[in-house]
Amino acid sequence: MIYSFICGNYSTVNSVDTFLFSAQMLPRIMISGIFEHPKRTxxxxxxxxxxxxxxxxxxxxxxxxxSVYPFSRGDITITPANTRSVYTLNESGRHICFHFSLPAGAVSLPFHIPAARIEPDIPARLKGILEICMPARNSAGSGTLNTAIASNMLHRCLLELAQCTLRDGDIENDFNKALRVLINYIELNLDKPMSVPDLCRVAGMSQNYLARRFRAVYGSTIKEYILSRRIERACYLLRNMNISIKEIAFQCGIANPQYFNKLFRSIKHVSPSKYRCNGD
Structure with missing residues (x-):
């Protein structure tokens, strides 16, 4: 059964969120740049x-x-206008950003595009668009021409990204859909026990296949990923909630406070209580 929802540039088909845009109209770039972000747990x-x-x-x-999308270096995300996005950052760093307007159309892009599915020259081309958009390049009557060139280049990149996401066929698309279902399931159940066989049933994959593909995408095992997400949740609760460490451990799916303390130390190199005091 196909469930679909379409509103402006935002479409959901079979629980897969996509950005819809026109193949004929050009985007209007409103903001562009390379922005620095601190680590934000x-x-x-x-x-x-x-x-x-x-x-x-x-x-x-x-x-x-x-929907929750873990991303790595080299990934791209597209957020439609007037759609809320919430970030949790594992590390500090920079990102290239374009804010733009563009009418809806028949071309679709998933909200998250992994680096492995992006053509190698796309990052350099995005940096080239930034250079064209620089104020110093838009003086002496060249602004209108440069704006048109930048709009054409960004539109071309969007079209090629859409083509890249279709190139691997239905098997790859099905895997990405299943992986997103799995990641959302993990995020919603961090306070509960989760076994690998249970997660395989959620994803609809064999244990060996899921383990191999998961590591290829996220660079870790499923258990390592779940632990990292639980510790990040613990960090947030320690800094923002006035509840006991025992309760925080419970809300992070770790029933034994001593074991929670050991796991927390192994990753953050401080005890939970010291982390709370320091506000790291």
Whole structure:
């Protein structure tokens, strides 16, 4: 059964969120640049009136329209206008950003595009667009021409990204859909026990296949990923909630406070209580 929802540039088909844009109309770039972001273990939300394209030079997690997307260096995300995004960053770093307007159309892009599916020259071309958009390049009557060139280049990149996401065929698309279902399941159940066989059933994959593909995408085992997300949740609760460490351990799916303390120390190199006092 196919469930679909379409509103402006935002479409959901079979629970897969996509950005819809016109193949004929050109984008109008409103903001562009390379922006620095500090490490942010507590979520930070944004809501802007333009579409946003980000090319990341760091790793983290972004929630777009209620779906969670872990991203790595070299990944790209597209956030439709007036759609809330919430970031949790594993490390500090920079990203290339374009805020733009563009009418809806028949071309679709998933909200998250892994680096492995992006043509190698796309990052350099995005930096080239930034250079054209620089104020110093838009003086002495050249602004209108440079704006048109930048709009054409960004539109071309969007079209090629859409083509890249289709190139691997239905098997790859099905894997990405299943992986997103799995990641969302993990995020919603961090306070509960999760076994690998249970997660395989959620994803609809064999244990060996899921383990191999998961490591290829995220660079870690499923257990390592779940532990890292639980510790990041613990960090947020330690800094923002006035509840006991025992309760925090429980909310992070670790029933034994001593074991929680040991795991926390192994990753953050300080005890939970010291982390709370230091506000790291």
């Amino acid at each position: 507590s979520p930070a939300g944004y809501l802007i009136s333009y579409h946003a394209m980000h090319y990341y030079m760091y790793s983290g997690t972004v929630e777009i329209a209620g």
